[in-house]
Amino acid sequence: MSYSQADDWIRAFAATAAANKVYLTELDSAIGDADHGINMNRGMQAVLGKIDGIGETDDIGALLKTVGMTLVSTVGGASGPLYGTLFLRMGTAAAGKSELSADDWAAALAAGLAGVQTRGKAELGDKTMVDALTPAVDALQAALADGAAFDDALRRSAEAAEGGMKATIPLVARKGRASYLGERSAGHQDPGATSSWLLVLAAADTFAGQAGQ
Amino acid sequence: MKKLINDPADVLKEALQGVAAAHADRLTVLTEPNIIIRADAPVQGKVALVSGGGAGHEPLHGGFVGMGMLDAACPGEVFTSPTPDQMLAADKAVNGGAGVLHIVKNYTGDVLNFEMAAELAGAEDIEVEAVVIDDDVAVKDSLYTAGRRGVGATVLAEKICGAAAEQGKSLAEVAELCRRVNANARSMGMALTSCTVPAAGKPTFELGAAEMEIGVGIHGEPGRERKALAPVHEVVEMLAAPIVDDLPFASGDRVLAFVNSMGGTPLIELYIVYNELNQFLSARGIEVSRNLIGPYITSLEMQGCSITLLKLDDEMTALWDAPVNTTGLRWGA
Structure with a gap:
């Protein structure tokens, strides 16, 4: 994955x-x-404004850190720190790199997920974004272990995230404001898991048909 | 929606401009990011107190900035947590070299944003301690929820800890005191009507003309139960009984009784509530040795009230009585 990708x-x-x-x-x-x-x-609109003015660089880590800091200062609520932490940790994992191998990407996403879990203290099954990101990371690593190309691995990662997102529907929320609803939170798809699926899907769509590294 | 606003998008900005225009003698209002700080900040050698949260709860928190209470408040959009860049700017502006205490109401967004801010401040060598206030007995405290919400005890903690900081207590001592206030305070609220978030334009929830919501949060979150309207005597029983059972408060205890308006309930009704509460507590041998009655932690224009009881000791009582000079609370100074 190049800087421009x-x-x-x-x-x-x-x-x-x-x-x-x-x-x-x-x-x-x-x-x-x-x-x-x-x-x-x-x-994300604020992020677009920021990265338009980022200037000449090919440091993917710096790009991702800029995204993270911008989200932290503009989103508010719980999503700001959680998505901010995801991108900041990915940026730390990718620091100084102008090209990410498939393994680099998987390691960065795993670092991002670990950051989200540390920040939000959520476990798999708590009906949060972790429920989409965990299967996404697992599927990515499994696909790469199978020798899959980068684009194929990203596709499988996005499919796993979608599965994880849909699996939040029957769950009872244990974190965030939804947890106050108790049993009444069951039957609804988690919005954070949904935006996390969109994030992984955007990566798969961006790379669709491009040569895997 | 009927409100005295120009544009829903400008509510916070224009309200802050009004605060700046009205209180320049005591407060400095900064924008980008939005913070309200003491005009004399930083106070050298004093532990600084920083709090914040979504707007819409006024006078909390900006109205409690000043001598004897907070050094800075970080207002978010209405009912939306502020962001770490605001808190970091506040920490830098008010740190007088003795460290900063973050007083955080227990809402996931507030907690996460203040945690990130504490890390950022730590990276800039500002010593930060955080205390999370979680006094709302209406919410089940279990491993399976985000825990109890932070409500009325926040006002009391800001006052008592602000006085301790003013007297030169260390950061560790002020933080410990804050935890003690939280551990000894319990609250519960109720609503007669909903409130309307300006950006949403319609009421957060619907209540029938003869209904009330018991255990409501300060953002119109659902409570324990929806019931038919009842006389004040019974409403006070519904709020106060879970509070005194929870700690528990016992015969012989001295308490600070805080009867708070959610924004739309007038003082005349609060005094009726207070009268019933005083009788309820007297019957259990609990002595009200201090009280606070009025709109201090509100939920926009919601009609309703909350009751907070704080079990007092001599130190907390003396700190409660100490001088305070803020736009929302002032005595002795």
Whole structure:
């Protein structure tokens, strides 16, 4: 993955966050405080403004850290620190690199997920973004261990994230504002898991058909 | 939606401009990022107190910035947590070399943003301690929820810890005191009507003309149960009984009784609530040795009230009585 491909991925996520603003907010209105799509879109629009002015660099780590810091300062709520931490940890893992191998990418995403879990103290099955990101990382690592090409591994990662997202529907939330609803949170798809699927899907779509590294 | 606003998008900005215009003698209001700080900050050698949260709970927190209480407040958008860059800017502006205490209401967004801010401040060699306030007995405290919400005890903790900081207590001592206030305080609220977030434009929830919500949070979150309207005597019983059972408060205890308006309930009704509460506590041998009555932690224009009881000791009582000079709370100074 080159710097420009990483940049394409961020822009693709911003586009999908904008396109799904109402959808994410509707999911959030069922079990949260009805602002997830609005907040993610506001944050990613700010990210676009920031990365347009980032200047000459090929440091993917610096790019991802800029995304993280921008989300931290613009999203608010719980999503700001969680997505901010995801990108900051990915940026630390990719620091100084102008090219990420498939293994580098998998390691960065795993570091991002670990950061999200540390920050939010959520486990798999708590009905959070962790439920989409964990299977995404697992599928990615399994695909690479099988010798899959980068683009194929990203596709399988996105499919696993989608499965994890759908699996949040029957779950009872144990973290965040949705947890106050107890049993009433069951039957609704988690908005954070949904935006996390969109993030992984944007990576797969950006790389679709491109030569794997 | 009927509100005295110009544009829903400008509510926070224009309110902060109003605060700046009204209170320049005591407060400095900064934008980008939004913070309200004491005009005389930083106070050298004093532990600084920083709090914050979504707007819409006024006078909390900006109205409690000043001598004897907070050094800075970080307002988020209405009912939305502020961000770590605001908290870091506040920490830098008010740190007088003795460290900073973050007083955080237990909401996931507030907690995570303050945690990130503490890490950022630590990276800049500012010593930060954080205390999370979680006094709302309406919410089940279990491993399976985000825990109890932080409500009325926040006001009391800011006052008592602000006085301790003013007297020169160390960061560790002020933080320990804050934890003690939280551990000895319990709250519960109720709503007669919903509130309308300006950006949403419609009420957060619907309540029938003859219904009330018992155990409501300060953002219109659902409570324990929806019930038919009842006389104040019974409403106070519904709020106060779970509070005194929870700690528990016992005969012979001295308490600070805080009767708070959610924003839309007038003082005349709060005094009726206080009268019932005083009788309820007297019947159990609990002595109200201090009280606070009024709109101090509100939920926009929601009608309703909350009750907070704090079990007092001599130190907390003396710190409660110490001088304070903020726009929301002022005595002795």
